[in-house]
Amino acid sequence: MTTATVPAHGTQGVGEPLAQPGRPRPRGSFATAIRDALHRPAILIALGWVVLVVVSSVLAGVLAPHDPLAQDLDNRLAGPSATYWLGTDELGRDLLSRILHGGGVLLLAALIPVVVAYLLGVPIGMFVGYVGGRADALADFVVNVLFAIPALVVVLAVSVVTDNNLPFMTVVFGVIVSGGIFRLVRASTQASRDLLYVDAARVSGVSRWTILLRHILPNVLGPLIVQGFLLYSGAFLFLTSLSFLGLGFDPQQPSWGQLVFDASAHLDDDPWLMVPIGLVLIATVAALNYLGNSLLATLPTARRARLLTPPRRPVLPPEAAAGTVPEGRRTPAAAEPADTDVPLVVEDLVVSFRTPEGGWQPVVDGVSFAVHRGETLCLVGESGCGKTMTALATLGLLPEGGAAAGSVRLAGRELLDLSEREMAQVRGSQIALISQEPMGALDPCFSVRSQLGDVVKLHRGGSRAEVRRRVHELLRLVGIPNAESVAKSFPHQLSGGMAQRVCIALALAGEPSVLVADEPTTALDPTIQAEILDLLRSLQETLGLALVLVTHDLGVVADIGDVAAVMYAGQVVELAPVDELLAAPRHPYSQGLLDAMPEDAVRGVPLPTVAGMVPLPKDWPGWCRFAARCPLAVDACREGPVPLLAVQADRTSRCIRTDELARSQELATTGVTP
């Protein structure tokens, strides 16, 4: 277990989203999104403007060329001049100086409502969100009332009652708007309350406040910062309006609202007066809003159906593909390109990812196989062996940073050469994907009918009635008898098995000839798994589909597979007809997978399994990659790469000791201890 200290990217579980490699500490997508945002010019401009406004307001005393209150009655309503760069107002006061002095008090005062809203909304929201029940209902009621209060009216009333006391008015405003913060915190708390690690802490007897501070607050922080920012820009605008009305701020002191008010009185005789203050105000409010909305966009939003969002398709540069596949060894699996009986041929497929250092790291290394019409090929192996990447590469759906080389031919057509647009057409209509997480592949916001309908329309077109008929037909095809009512439902109303049936219907909508299924039943119960496997088999028989199925369960392979490609560390280590593979594996790794099945195991006797873990791509040795975990390894195994060797007419194995393995199997079955 020395491999525990590995970088993040090599240790994905089944279907996990990938963590960025090389980053020691996860900071969530929020921090990453912020960092990305800082590279966008518009954001930088907005941010620059806000900083400029803040700095110049702070330094107004130093920067302003004149006293903002000094009157020069000879130069009233003067235009820009050498003395008065932006001109003067009706009392001959310098406009530039007044603008410089007039922002600070607004910017400061706008902080008060934000602070008040935080102080009220965060603790209360967290508390009632966590405990729920009556406290929650009461707090929610109060907030509903707050939302119904017209803020402006109340603040105006307060201003009358308190004789224009600005701090008081801003505090009241803060109380009224605290509902938004409260709602947000409560919702995030409710969402994190049911996280498993929170449950684990509760089971350990950790106190409530410790849990809130330690496990829940960090989850709320991102949205909270965003919300605070939006609140601030709202408060800023609100206070500017107040000062325009002559409320809250000392009428003697300049403030931006006041300046606008002054200018509006001279719109007829001196329109210039409005220009500088108007521009400054618009720019500031626009910058604040833009920043706030950009922040908002960094928060996770609803996921879209994966099938409908083709990612970019980078091409693997030759230097990245070179040197990974030994020369002069084409695998026998390759068939003639134009053979219609063999719709999918993968040859010497290499999938690489960009490393942080700028190089390429192969994760799939020279994989070849062919799938016949009406036949199922299973890709088998532990997590991290490259099964998923192989499957995704055939569909041109590699994640960001990944690239494929070699050859993937669909009905004789080379897919790796296609542009993303061409590939998008192929995907769905000739080759389709069924993913492991049916719920993740469905859009929670749309009904089954509308999602299926979209795909049907895309591939076939037709009138509304035709599309509808086809949707129901597809649902019945995947064994859903009450198609009408299922079509109306939303993903969250479906059970896992039902959702997977819908996903299969989605994949079939374009009538593909090849179906790629990545662990389609791993997330399901055995009973549902059996049903889905039966469904896939019957679809395959009626539609003549070629199926590529990724799984780590040799039971599933036995059930549905015709041919199995066992993968280890990015390579196919054994390729054989399923019956033969399971009866007598010819690679020690296949044997290890078989031994790990608890099927015939006896209680109390440890399962004979493979020790250790799959090596990370960067740790692949230059010899047999399984050697470190292989019980049969000898020195000869460490002398160089092991090629795929023919062990029988239709079987290959990447092992030099297959005879030894066969002998040990013999001994095991005859009962003689080896």
Added chain:
Amino acid sequence: MSSAQSSAPSTARHAVPETPLLTVTDLRVDYKLPGWRTPPVKAVDGVSFTLAEHETLGLVGESGSGKSTIGRALLGLAPISGGQVVLNGHDITEAKAGDRKHVASDLQVVFQDPYGSLNPSRTVGKTLAEPLEAAAGVDTRTALEEIRSLLAKVRLPEDAADRYPNAFSGGQRQRIAIARALAINPKLIVCDEAISALDVVTQAQVLNLLGELQRETGVAFLFIAHNLPVVSYFSDRVLVLYRGRIMESGPAATIHARPAHPYSQALRAAVPVPNAVEQRVLRRQRQEVVRVTTAQAKPAPEEGCPFAPRCPHVADVCWTKRPIDAPFEDRTVACHVFDAASGHPQAGGAAALTAGELAPTAG
């Protein structure tokens, strides 16, 4: 009412001590649904069982059968609406998670999802220190010692303590979760689908680890999973659950080898075996042991047998009358066929049903 403890043969065979570690009597958990007229969902519907020290009791069933809810109810994470839970002589029915420090030292948990069950922003060391701090107010030095020995126990390197969960694979994270559960030497660990999200090799490694730890520490397991072969391999006794009720209970080995209840048979036939020839037979079998797919099944009757919509042996009585826990060999089976007095046309055909030789009914 189901009661595994009343199944005398099983008690005799497995020598359950006088006072069991855990006694659950007629446990009920109802979940209220939104809408004031929708009836509550009976997630757990009158379940009784006992669990001895050092014992492993398996709970098996498909999702929605209530197995996880039973575990969560014991842990104080699900609302108990009826029945009683006695752990180590203390009635903990009312002890909600959060105010159960005294329970925490006896009862811990390992969850299914190795990714969700560790806080991604806290180091492994901090995660492991948490139960130590909460339970005993251990000082930092002793906590560090403890953490080191915990990591060694689950075969992880020492420096794992300074890393964040994202540096570990699913199997390794599950080891961390196991270490957290072991931290305060509990008497019972609820393993809620603890191996279901792992691939076969990792699953075998974690199962072996759990077995070793049980031999070393004598901890008892409530082992919850949906895969009958895995559960029977790892457990002494097994409860087969369906829709919140116990369908069959008895020794793991017999239930695995010769499941008696029609639902247990369906569950058994559903898990494919890694042998192409045997699997072809099993595949045919699995189509015989259920009448319809889950997608086609009618809703289960309010009273009566919950498996009636899918059962090949269903008769009129199954739609109206709830089966009793009928004793059969060394187990109990909640099916009318096993109860001679039930009025089921095939009543008395228990042996034939168990042998798979009973013809399906016309229903």
